[in-house]
Amino acid sequence: MTPDAHLPDAPADGGTHRPEPTPSEIRRWRKYLADERAEGAIYAALASRREGEEREILLGLATAEKRHEEHWAALLGEHADKRVSPSLRRTMLRFMARNFGSVFVLALAQRAEGDSPYEDDDDATAQMAADELVHEEVVRGLATRGRTRLSGNFRAAVFGANDGLVSNLALVMGVGATGVSSAFVLFSGIAGLLAGALSMAAGEYVSVRSQRELLTASQPTQVTLVAAPDLDLQANELVLVYRARGMSREAAEHRAAERMGKFSCDCDPSLSLQPELPEETEDEHETLGSAFGASASSFCFFASGALIPILPYIFGMTGLAAVVLSLVLVGIALMATGGVVGLLSGASPAKRGFRQLAIGLGAAGVTYLLGLLFGGTVA
Incomplete structure (x- = not known):
């Protein structure tokens, strides 16, 4: 279907013109045109950072967005001369694609393609709506390649830091609710940081070392x-x-x-x-990495998250102000880690962020109530 498939054919004498678009149509079409131009720029920018097959695929997507752009420009006619800003999401994606170019841009672009309004808009052709569905799958495939290339250490960083955030926030809230001094809360938080980080490090070391030993025992x-x-x-x-x-x-x-x-x-x-099978087993050993490296990474990731809840106490804050600031800092960090998890899994970053926030604050709330209960009992 051609870009101007929705436009009535003009008679040979040129005496009939298509109806003048309404102001609301002009605004909507201008927005679509701006978004298509931005999406084309996103794929072109990502293609400039790729080589080979991935570059060709991204340039193919940019060409497809150009066809959509021409459709809206044809509908607008002279009204296409005035440019408007694309949506905030596409503006951010275009900036990120030009300056960074990563799997996160592709993950967000995947969601943008999936949210296309063309299926419910009579001014968009059926082919354009179908294009957007296919584009989502193409971008999903490219994003999956990027997710696969992400190192295991990166995923471990996100999940390890999140564990430290939630566990130490819950510990600090629970201990603080008993009415003990701020110095004791700080001591408890530091103890929780060290205990949790050492436990994570020891567990990771044993896990990787045991798996390597199992592989070695199975090697022909x-x-x-x-x-x-x-x-x-x-x-x-x-x-x-x-x-x-x-x-x-x-x-x-x-x-x-x-x-x-x-x-x-x-x-x-x-x-x-x-x-021969021994070669395959060697590859598995390389994928696992060293037990010491995995152990050190787990320690650092957990400790970095567990440090945030006790920052107010480290800088001398006490009472309600320290509790509130600790909650705010941890809340921001939980939203960030949840958003990253959402991007890696192809889900909504906002939903995953709020889910992480709810889990973290829920755990802190339970331990805080237990602290109040035991604090009152001790008193």
């Missing part, structure tokens, strides 16, 4: 090369070795004959090209 050895010359081909347990590693009977028999220097089996010689 080269014993088949040593034992092969002395094995009986007619009663060949070497076939069982390869079948236990996941090969089919045909592939196992060929590999065994190959190892023994005999090729008397009737099987496909191309089976000898299959990769």
